[in-house]
Structures are given as C-alpha cells and as structure tokens.
Amino acid sequence: MNSSIRSKQIIIIGAVLLLVAFLFTRDIKGLVKPTEENGKMPANGQMAGAETPSTSSVLSIETSSIAAKNVLNKSLATDITALENSYKGANGAEKIELAKQLAQKWDDVEQITPSALYLEVVAQSEPSTKTWVAAGNKFIKAFESTQDSLAQPALLQKANTSYKNALEKDSTNIEAKTGLGVTIVNGLGAPMQGIAMLLEVVAKEPKNVKANMNLGIFSIKSGQFDKAIPRFNTVIATSPTPEAYFYLGTALENLGRNKEAVDAYLNSKKLAADPTLSSFIDKKVAELKNKN
Template structure:
C-alpha cells in the first residue's frame, strides 16, 4: 500500500495496537454490513487556524525561514509568488513531519493556481496527516480535506485506483465505515490484483476479527506482490491469530529472511516464542 505511505503502518507491536483503534466493521462477509459507528465532530474551519492543529518544534533558523515565507504569502499580490512560497513552506513542514500544515499550504497553492498536480499534492499531504492523526477532530478534518483534494484529481482521471483507495480508507474512520468498505470492494472488482486494495481489506479483516478471511487477502497480496513486507508480516500474524501454527511459524521465518530491520525481527521473534 504505501508508495508514499497511503496509510501509515508501523510494522510491529505498535502497528497491531493501532489496528484496533479503527471502528469494528464486518468487511468481508457477503451481504453483511455490521459495525460500530463513530460520531463525527464538526470539521475545523478552513482558515489559517487549521495549521495550528499542532505547533512544530523548530530551530530558530527554521522558524525565521518559516516566518519569512509566511510573510511573503500574506503580502504577495502575485499568485505565482504565493504558489512558490506556499510550496516551499509545505516542503519544510513535510520534512519535519507536520503534514496537516503542509496540506494547508499546498491547498493555498492550489487556490492560487488550480492545477491537478497541486490538488494531488495537497490531498496526499492531508492523507499523511490523517494516517498519523489520533484525536477524532483531527481525524475528521484531515479525512475531509483528503477527500476534497483527491476527488478533484479523480474528476479528471477516474482510473486512479490508488487515490480511490486513500479516499476509501478515510471513510472507514467516519460515521459511515461501510462506504469505505464498499469502495475497496469495487476497487478489487475492477482490479483483483490491486496492491492497496488487497492490503487494506486484509488489515480491516484482521481488525474485525476475520482472521481466516485476512489470510486469504494477504495470501493473494503476497502472491502478486511478494516484495510487500507489510503484507508478508501480517500474513504471519493472521495465521497466528487463526491458530494455524505451522503456517505462522513458516511465514514468520520467511519474514526474517526478507529484512534485517531489528524492530521487525524483534517483533517476529516475539510471535515465534509463542508458537
């Protein structure tokens, strides 16, 4: 799934814990749409206050650079100058991981030069912020902004299944999660080998406790996309949770052969110790 981190997945214990923060929804049983809805708070105002959702910790030099660029954005009368300064601001915020702030300035750039490329950049930045968001207000706001900008891209190119997948995942955390599940199913009907679609449906099947179905999704994923390390890892977890111990052991050993990342190996060893 993650060419640019379509949904933030941290492989390991924290990833498994984060998985259960999603609403519980039956995602892969034909004809079923049972789940737990979440009430959405009102979206934040689309103003400069949006960038204050978290204040970045900056060095004095970085703060001076940001303040100078913000002043240029505020005072420039030329749309092209505003676009240039806004993109530079967004780049700085992306470097320090403040994706909602990056999204705000890329959105401002789009307003001054409404091009599809800028809309996609803004939508992707907001999706990154959505992936990291913890409190519900921020989840709601960044999801809404993701859909706003990525739908502008889809209006021009409806074939962008990668963007449809991101939009689908924002709905999963909304008051209507089945809208996102339906979108993911439609993506897989159109492209049964779609990497993002298979990964996300596997994750959501795990989250709703459908581990047998999750194994099927991840088996398909690694069949078509064997280099997807997250898929390989979660296939092992799905085997483990569905009490397929021999398969789980073999899969976890395979994951250890695919990476030398000590965090992943340590997490895998934790599972192996329980088999």
C-alpha cells in the same frame, strides 16, 4: 469451545489495533524515524469543497505550523518561518509557488499535516485531478500518523473532500477512487460502501497496493482472517512493507497457522529495524513457538 476461540481472537485483534497505532506513528518506509503527529458524494446543496466549522477550527496552517516547529531544531524552524513570512506577503502565482515550496519543506522534515494543508492551498488555486489527489494522499498519511483524536476526523474529512474534488475532475481516476474508498472505510460513510469502491478498484487493478492493504485491514478488523491473507500476499508481492508482513502474521496466527505467522512476523521485524517493534515481535514469536 467456539466461545473461547472467539474470545482469544478478540483479544488478539485488540492487541493488533494497539500496535497499528504504534506502526502508524513511524516512518512508513522503515518504521525507524518517529514522525508528527467514506465517501458519500456531497449531499444535495453541499459543495464538494465545503468544510465543516469543526474541521476549519481544528486544522489551520498557523496552528499546525506552530505545533510542528516544536519538534524541529531552531535552525530548521527559522528557515521555515522565513519562508512562511514570504508566503504571507506574496500574491498570485508567487504565493502558490511558495505554497508548493512550503509543502515540500514540511514533507522533507516529516511534518505531514502542515505539508498537507499547503498542498490543499495549491489544489484550491490550481484545481486538477493531480493536485487534489496529492492533497488527499497527504491528508490520509497525516490521518494515519497522528495520535491527536481531535485532528483525526478533521484530517479524514479533508482527505475525503480532496478525493471528491479529484473525481469531479476525472471520475475514472483510480487513485482518487481508492483514496475515497479508504476514507469511507475509516468512518466517513457506510463501511460496505467503501469496501465496494475498493473492490471495484482491485477488479480493474488486481495488484493495487493501497486498495488491497485496506481491504486486508478491514478483513482483520471484521474477523475474516482467511480473506485477509491473499490481500496482504498481493501487497507483499508488489511492495513488501513491515505493516503488510505484520498484518499477514496476525491473520495467520488467528487461523492457527503459527509457523507461517512466525515467518511473517520475522520478516516484519527485519524490514522495520525498529527496537520497539522488534521487542514486541520477539515476544510474539516466542509465544507462538511454545504453542507448537
């Protein structure tokens, strides 16, 4: 019996992780528009800003720009190319100002990776907690959005480095510590080290959305569904999102609380307003109602 229950839970978790990949390729605010695409402290002798050769070769402004322009209309691509040419020919303060403009321009058209890379340029030239956190947050978003298996570790590493640099400026910064914990949990270090950092964050800020969301996701991945539920409820109380409701439904379903799971899934569907997700949830809801 226990073996059968465990097998069903594993199957459900697998399905959830596949859907997570779908969720993260959609606009986080509404899941309507398709988009592009661990933190040990540096080892002795390793600079916090150092990049591995593989990271540098996989990600560059040039290659990311070319790939991103492939999904833009010709007019937008032409406008960005003109701005990039100005950036290449500029120096000093003018070049940094153009980097800021390009970061915003790419963000406006929902091309996250080139936006993150320009924010990194800004942070390198104007290093501060604020600029490094901005770069780290954008790299994390790019990591969550891309389906490129080569780019994912490089983006995660850049996020990790950015947050470390932010913490070097201000070791008490909650946003940087949260981001660093997220990178650890996602593979750059021992997961429990990242969990400890995120728990430290919620001890200081119990309603921190990013920390609670990632603690909840980790609980689902590790089969600790009872621990996941209060995390997602905290997120929903502060900032309800389709993802939070969907994960909550998953945790409730795995605990046999099917009626509550249905309610959570339907809330996810309502907020997302996405046909693909709606179809998935409709099937899931019908399945759960048949179990009652």
